[in-house]
């Protein structure tokens with residue numbers, strides 16, 4: 001396969017979670033392309049969004065990991081195109097989007 005003719009990466013998930021809303025307030029979902037929270041303007045996912053996401057995905061934690069990893073990809077895409085020199089580092093973005101979420105057990109724990 002010619003690496004110069006690979007298809008563009010698929011777009012990630014729709015950033016529509018968490019669904020929870022309070023009254024007429026906007027949900028704590030990301031506003032692209034800056035990835036700030038629609039409700040509180042903090043960097044997304046804000047603390048409220050993290051709590052709501054953990055509750056919403058309580059019984060489907062692997063889906064939360066996939067959702068967050070997809071948004072991590074999209075956020076890197078947006079932020080690096082907006083500001084290629086001053087965007088957060090990949091490590092900072094990974095911690096912000098993915099590292100706080102659920103993890104699979106390590107292989108050593110699985111053997112116990």
Ligand SMILES: [Zn+2]
Nearest residue numbers: 028037040046
């Ligand atoms: Zn928020």
